[in-house]
Amino acid sequence: MDNNLTRKVSLTDASYIAMSKGLAAGATNLALALALAAGAAWPGLEAVLAAGTLGFVSYGASLVLFVLGLRHLGNARTGAYFSIAPFVGAALAIGLLGEDLSWQLGLAVLLMAIGVALHLTEKHEHEHQHEAIEHAHEHDPDDLHHDHVHEPRVPAGTRHAHRHRHERIRHRHAHFPDMHHRHEH
Numbered sequence: 001m002d003n004n005l006t007r008k009v010s011l012t013d014a015s016y017i018a019m020s021k022g023l024a025a026g027a028t029n030l031a032l033a034l035a036l037a038a039g040a041a042w043p044g045l046e047a048v049l050a051a052g053t054l055g056f057v058s059y060g061a062s063l064v065l066f067v068l069g070l071r072h073l074g075n076a077r078t079g080a081y082f083s084i085a086p087f088v089g090a091a092l093a094i095g096l097l098g099e100d101l102s103w104q105l106g107l108a109v110l111l112m113a114i115g116v117a118l119h120l121t122e123k124h125e126h127e128h129q130h131e132a133i134e135h136a137h138e139h140d141p142d143d144l145h146h147d148h149v150h151e152p153r154v155p156a157g158t159r160h161a162h163r164h165r166h167e168r169i170r171h172r173h174a175h176f177p178d179m180h181h182r183h184e185h
Contacts, residue, residue: 006070012136013161014067026055077119084112090117125174136163 009017035041043051062085069078087109093099138161154160 006067014064014071017067018063020059021063022055025059046092080115080119084116087112123174125172127170127172129155129170130166130168132166134163134165136161137162 006017062082066078066082069081073081090099090105090109094101138159140157140159150160
């Protein structure tokens with residue numbers, strides 16, 4: 001449910017979405033900790049900084065990348081690609097902590113690799129129609145769906161964000177079910 005709701009706002013600033021979700025989650029967790037651990041000592045500054053850094057990298061940065069994935073790849077592909085994270089963690093545990101590689105983990109890695117390979121090799125191209133839409137998000141003036149006039153002129157290859165209108169268009173090209181390709185098949 002969270003992924004589907006986040007996809008609907010994924011054209012907005014990904015770092016703002018991550019910050020908002022992080023502040024809400026952090027405030028909730030802090031309130032629960034204060035309520036449930038009455039009388040517990042506050043951790044030292046080093047522990048707070050370490051936890052904050054870990055949260056920034058493992059939640060904040062990964063959430064920004066996840067939102068960008070939702071925007072450009074769609075729900076299914078983003079979910080599939082991000083679902084390899086536990087395998088990265090397992091590989092680190094094997095390499096850094098000396099954990100054993102079980103046959104179950106090996107089989108899971110093989111199946112996950114096959115699933116990701118199927119996503120990466122899929123070619124999806126057909127004639128389709130984009131309905132007119134007006135919204136704001138970051139884009140390059142050379143992007144296929146961003147052929148609007150920029151005043152002042154924006155140099156090619158420059159990513160920028162502003163409110164703009166996509167006119168109704170019918171065309172054919174390879175695409176993913178991203179935020180610009182929510183059409184019926």
